Amino acid sequence: MNALLECDEISVAYGGVHAVDRVSLRVEPGTLVGLIGPNGVGKTSLIDAISGFTPTAHGRVVFDGTDLSDAPPHRRARLGLARTFQSLELFDDLSVRDNLLAAAERPRWWTVFADFVHPGRATDSAAVVDHVFDVLGIAGLADRSPAEISQGQRKLVGVARALAGRPRLLLLDEPASGLDTSESRDLGTRLRGLLGEGCAMLLVDHDMGLVLDVCDMVYVLDFGQILAAGTPAEIRGDAAVIDAYLGEQARPTTGPER
Amino acid sequence: MLTYRGSGVVNFAHGAIAMWSAFVFVELRVNRAYPLPVPGLPDRIRFTEPMAFAPAFVLALATSGALGFVCYVLVFRPLRTAPALAKVVASVGVLLAVIALVQLRFEETSPSIAKILPFEPVTIADDLTVPRDGLWLAGIAIVLAGVLWAVYRFTRFGLATRAASENEKGAIILGYSPDALAAMNWTLAALLAGLIGILGSPLTQLTPALFPFLYFVPALGAALLGRFTSFGVTCATGLAIGMAQSVFLQVQNDVGWWPDIGAREGLPFVLIVIALVILGKRLPTRGSLELAHLPKAPAPRPTVVKVLVPYALTVAAFFVLSGGWRVALLTTLIFAVLALSLVVLTGYVGQISLAQMAFAGVAGFALSRFAYRWDVPFPIAPLLAALVATVFGVLVGIPALRVRGINLAIVTLAGGVAIQEFVFKNPTYTGSIADGGARIPNPELFGIDLGLSTEGDLFRPVFGVLVTTVVMLVAVAVANLRRGTVGRQMLAVRANERAAAAAGINVAATKLLAFAISSFVAGIGGTLIAYRFGSVSDASYGLFASLTVLAFAYLGGITTVGGALTAGAVTAGGVFFYAIQQSSDVFALGGGNLELFIGGVALVVTAILNPEGIAGVMRAGIRRPPRHRVDLPRPAPRQVAV
Numbered sequence: 040m041n042a043l044l045e046c047d048e049i050s051v052a053y054g055g056v057h058a059v060d061r062v063s064l065r066v067e068p069g070t071l072v073g074l075i076g077p078n079g080v081g082k083t084s085l086i087d088a089i090s091g092f093t094p095t096a097h098g099r100v101v102f103d104g105t106d107l108s109d110a111p112p113h114r115r116a117r118l119g120l121a122r123t124f125q126s127l128e129l130f131d132d133l134s135v136r137d138n139l140l141a142a143a144e145r146p147r148w149w150t151v152f153a154d155f156v157h158p159g160r161a162t163d164s165a166a167v168v169d170h171v172f173d174v175l176g177i178a179g180l181a182d183r184s185p186a187e188i189s190q191g192q193r194k195l196v197g198v199a200r201a202l203a204g205r206p207r208l209l210l211l212d213e214p215a216s217g218l219d220t221s222e223s224r225d226l227g228t229r230l231r232g233l234l235g236e237g238c239a240m241l242l243v244d245h246d247m248g249l250v251l252d253v254c255d256m257v258y259v260l261d262f263g264q265i266l267a268a269g270t271p272a273e274i275r276g277d278a279a280v281i282d283a284y285l286g287e288q289a290r291p292t293t294g295p296e297r
Numbered sequence: 298m299l300t301y302r303g304s305g306v307v308n309f310a311h312g313a314i315a316m317w318s319a320f321v322f323v324e325l326r327v328n329r330a331y332p333l334p335v336p337g338l339p340d341r342i343r344f345t346e347p348m349a350f351a352p353a354f355v356l357a358l359a360t361s362g363a364l365g366f367v368c369y370v371l372v373f374r375p376l377r378t379a380p381a382l383a384k385v386v387a388s389v390g391v392l393l394a395v396i397a398l399v400q401l402r403f404e405e406t407s408p409s410i411a412k413i414l415p416f417e418p419v420t421i422a423d424d425l426t427v428p429r430d431g432l433w434l435a436g437i438a439i440v441l442a443g444v445l446w447a448v449y450r451f452t453r454f455g456l457a458t459r460a461a462s463e464n465e466k467g468a469i470i471l472g473y474s475p476d477a478l479a480a481m482n483w484t485l486a487a488l489l490a491g492l493i494g495i496l497g498s499p500l501t502q503l504t505p506a507l508f509p510f511l512y513f514v515p516a517l518g519a520a521l522l523g524r525f526t527s528f529g530v531t532c533a534t535g536l537a538i539g540m541a542q543s544v545f546l547q548v549q550n551d552v553g554w555w556p557d558i559g560a561r562e563g564l565p566f567v568l569i570v571i572a573l574v575i576l577g578k579r580l581p582t583r584g585s586l587e588l589a590h591l592p593k594a595p596a597p598r599p600t601v602v603k604v605l606v607p608y609a610l611t612v613a614a615f616f617v618l619s620g621g622w623r624v625a626l627l628t629t630l631i632f633a634v635l636a637l638s639l640v641v642l643t644g645y646v647g648q649i650s651l652a653q654m655a656f657a658g659v660a661g662f663a664l665s666r667f668a669y670r671w672d673v674p675f676p677i678a679p680l681l682a683a684l685v686a687t688v689f690g691v692l693v694g695i696p697a698l699r700v701r702g703i704n705l706a707i708v709t710l711a712g713g714v715a716i717q718e719f720v721f722k723n724p725t726y727t728g729s730i731a732d733g734g735a736r737i738p739n740p741e742l743f744g745i746d747l748g749l750s751t752e753g754d755l756f757r758p759v760f761g762v763l764v765t766t767v768v769m770l771v772a773v774a775v776a777n778l779r780r781g782t783v784g785r786q787m788l789a790v791r792a793n794e795r796a797a798a799a800a801g802i803n804v805a806a807t808k809l810l811a812f813a814i815s816s817f818v819a820g821i822g823g824t825l826i827a828y829r830f831g832s833v834s835d836a837s838y839g840l841f842a843s844l845t846v847l848a849f850a851y852l853g854g855i856t857t858v859g860g861a862l863t864a865g866a867v868t869a870g871g872v873f874f875y876a877i878q879q880s881s882d883v884f885a886l887g888g889g890n891l892e893l894f895i896g897g898v899a900l901v902v903t904a905i906l907n908p909e910g911i912a913g914v915m916r917a918g919i920r921r922p923p924r925h926r927v928d929l930p931r932p933a934p935r936q937v938a939v
Binding site: 090091092111112113116117121122124128129130131132133137138140141142144145146150151153154155156157158159162164200201203204 | 593774777778779780781782783784785786788789791792793795796797798799800801802803804810814
C-alpha cells in the first residue's frame with residue numbers, strides 16, 4: 040500500500056546536536072497516527088522537518104509519491120501537507136474568517152488585478168471556510184478577532200486554519216497542551232471526526248492518554264530516535280516504552296513478571 | 298553601532314548629531330556664539346571673541362554627548378519595546394528635526410571648507426594635504442575602535458553592556474540597570490559621532506541635506522557587516538568603504554564634476570547591499586519574532602458616497618480657490634499618492650522602504666524619455682514610466698526576502714542612494730542640468746491640454762482635476778487591495794511569516810508583489826511631480842524626500858488610505874501648513890524649515906504615543922460611540938467546548 044507520507048531516515052541537526060536522528064515513519068491515507076515522547080526529544084523538530092521549516096541533514100520526505108526534500112514550506116502546504124503550531128501563531132490582525140480565507144485562497148497571477156477592481160467577489164474559498172467552521176463547530180467565532188477569544192478557541196481556530204487549505208495530511212503540534220483531561224478527550228473526538236473528511240493526521244503530543252486513545256498507529260520518540268512503533272495496544276505493552284517513558288507508575292502491572 | 302549595542306536601536310539621527318556638533322564647532326570658532334538647539338529660546342549665546350580651539354572642541358563634543366543622552370531619554374527609552382518600524386520612524390523624526398534646526402539656526406548652511414581648514418592643523422597634522430587629513434582620521438578611527446574594543450572587552454561596564462544586550466532580564470537580576478547602561482552607551486555613541494563630525498567636516502561639505510547621509514549610510518553598512526557586535530570588522534569595512542570613496546573623489550577631481558561620477562559613488566552602496574544579502578541569514582534580527590505589533594490595518598469600507606463626495610469637493614476646490622491654495626492642494630494630493638505607496642508596502646506587508654522617492658524619480662526621468670524624446674502619448678507614457686519604477690522597486694525589494702526590520706530600512710536607503718547616484722546624476726539618463734533638466738511635455742488627452750501651466754495661465758484647474766482623478770483611482774485600488782485575497786495574504790505575511798508559509802502563502806512572492814505595487818504607485822506619484830514642474834532634475838527627487846515621505850506617511854497613519862490622505866494634508870507645503878501660513882507670519886520666516894521641525898517632532902511623538910497616526914486617532918474618535926451600541930445586543934459568544 041502506498042503511504043501518504045513517508046519519512047526515510049530523516050535527521051535534523053542544530054550545530055553538532057542531532058535533534059532528530061534517522062527517523063523513519065509512515066502515515067497511511069485516512070489514518071490518525073500519533074507521535075509521542077517527553078519534552079525535548081525532537082517532536083517539533085521532526086514536524087518542522089516534514090513541513091519544511093528546518094532543513095534536514097539527512098534523509099527524504101516523500102508525500103504522496105513526491106519527494107519534498109527541497110520544497111519550501113508554502114509549496115508543501117499547497118500540495119496538501121498542512122500543519123499547526125504549538126504556539127498557534129494566528130494572524131492577529133485578521134478576523135477569524137480572514138485567517139481561514141488567507142489559508143484557503145490560492146491566488147493566481149491575475150488575482151491582484153481582480154482585487155483592485157472587485158475585492159468582495161464570491162469565491163469557492165468562502166464555501167470551504169464555512170464548511171470548516173461547521174465541522175469544528177466554531178461558526179460563531181468567524182467575525183471575532185483572534186485576540187479576543189479564549190485559548191481553547193484559539194487552538195480550534197489554528198486547526199481550522201490548517202484545514203481551510205484542504206490538506207490531505209495535517210500535522211498537529213501539541214494541540215492538547217494546556218487543555219484539561221476532558222477538553223483533551225473532546226479534542227480527540229473531533230479529530231477522529233475529521234478523518235471522515237479525507238484528511239489523515241499526524242498527532243504529536245506528550246499526552247500519552249490522548250494519543251493512545253485516539254490514534255490508529257503510534258510512534259514513540261526518545262532522544263531523537265524511534266523507540267517503538269505499533270498500535271496503541273502494542274505500545275502499552277512495549278517493555279522499552281514502559282521503561283523509558285511510562286515510568287514507574289505503569290510498572291506495577293508488568294513489573295513483577297520481569 | 299554603539300547605540301545598537303546599548304539599546305538595540307539603529308539611530309538614523311546619528312549623522313544629524315554629528316552634523317550639529319560640527320556646526321556648533323564652526324559657530325564657536327568663527328561666529329563667536331553658542332547656538333541653542335531649541336526654537337523659541339534666544340538663538341544663541343554670544344561671546345565677545347572667537348573661542349580658542351580646545352574649549353570650542355570640548356564644548357561641541359559635550360553638546361553631541363548631551364544630544365545623544367537627551368535623544369535616548371526622551372525618544373528611545375519610551376520606544377524600547379516598540380516595533381522596529383516605530384524606532385526607525387522616531388529616529389527619522391529626530392533626523393528631520395535636527396536638519397530643520399540647522400537650516401533655521403545657521404544662515405550659511407554650507408560653510409565652506411576653506412573657513413574651517415586653517416583651524417584644523419592643530420588636530421590633524423602638520424602636513425596640510427588632504428590625504429594626510431584622511432590618514433589621520435583613519436588613524437583616529439582605528440585607535441577609537443581599538444579603545445572601544447578594549448573597553449567593551451575588559452571593563453565591567455563593557456561586560457554589563459554586552460550582558461544587557463544579550464539578555465536584559467538577566468542583567469537586571471545581576472543588579473545592572475539596562476536603562477543607565479543604554480543611556481551611557483547612547484551618550485558615548487553621540488560623542489563619537491560628534492568627534493567624527495567635527496574632525497571630518499573639513500574633508501567634506503557641511504550641507505545639511507547631504508552631510509548625515511554621507512557618513513551615515515556607509516557607516517551603517519559597515520556596522521551591518523560587523524554584525525553590530527564586532528568592532529574590528531566594522532572599522533575595517535568602514536575604512537575600506539571610505540577609502541574606496543575617497544579614491545573616487547580623487548578621480549572625480551581629475552575627470553571633472555559630471556562624467557560618470559554617479560557610478561563611482563554608487564558602487565560602495567551596491568557592494569553593501571550584495572554583501573548584506575549574502576550574509577542575510579546571519580543578520581541579528583533574522584528569524585527573531587517581533588513581539589510588538591504594527592498598528593492595526595482595518596479593512597476599509599469604501600462606498601460610492603465616500604469616494605465621490607470628496608472627489609467632487611476637491612475638483613470644485615481647484616476651480617474656486619486661488620493659485621496658492623491650488624499649489625498647496627496639488628502638493629497634498631501628490632504626496633498622498635506617495636504615502637499610498639507606503640500603505641501597501643509598510644501598512645499591509647510590514648516592509649520598510651526608504652527609497653520611495655527614488656522610485657518616483659525613476660518614473661519621472663523615464664516619463665521624460667518616453668513623452669518628450671519618443672513622443673509616447675499621455676496615458677501610456679506615465680504608465681510605462683511607472684512600470685520602469687516597478688522594475689527598480691522589485692530589484693530593491695529582493696533583499697527584503699532575506700533581511701528584515703531595521704536592516705531592511707538601511708538596505709532600501711542604500712538602494713535609494715544607489716539609484717540616485719547611478720541614475721539621477723548620470724546625464725546620459727537625465728539630460729544635462731544646463732538644459733534645465735529632463736523636460737516633460739504637458740499631458741494631453743483627446744486634444745485637451747491637461748497641464749498645469751500654459752503660456753498665459755500658471756495654475757490651470759484642469760491639471761488639478763487630472764491629479765484628483767489619479768489620486769482617487771489609486772486610493773480606491775489600494776483600499777480594494779486590502780479587502781481582497783491578496784490583501785489578506787499580505788496581512789498574513791505581516792502578522793507572521795512562519796504561519797503564512799505554513800498556510801501555503803508564498804511569502805517571497807507576496808513581498809515582491811508588495812514592492813512592485815508600491816513602487817508602481819510611487820512611480821505614478823513621480824510622474825505627477827514631473828508633470829507638475831514640467832521638467833525634472835536629480836534635485837526633484839532627493840534622498841531626503843524619501844525619508845520625509847515615510848515620516849509623514851507614518852504621521853498620517855501608514856496602515857490606511859485615510860491615513861495616506863491625511864499625510865498629504867499635513868505634509869510640508871500641503872494644505873494644512875498653507876492654512877497656518879495664511880493665518881500667521883511666523884511660519885513664513887522659517888521658509889519651510891519650521892514645518893520640517895514640527896513635522897519631525899510630531900513624528901517622534903506619534904511614534905511613541907500613537908502608532909496609528911492622525912487618521913487612527915480620528916477613526917477611534919468616530920467609531921467609539923457606535924461600537925458600544927453594537928456590542929450590547931450581540932448574543933453571548935457561542936460556547937465552544939474544546
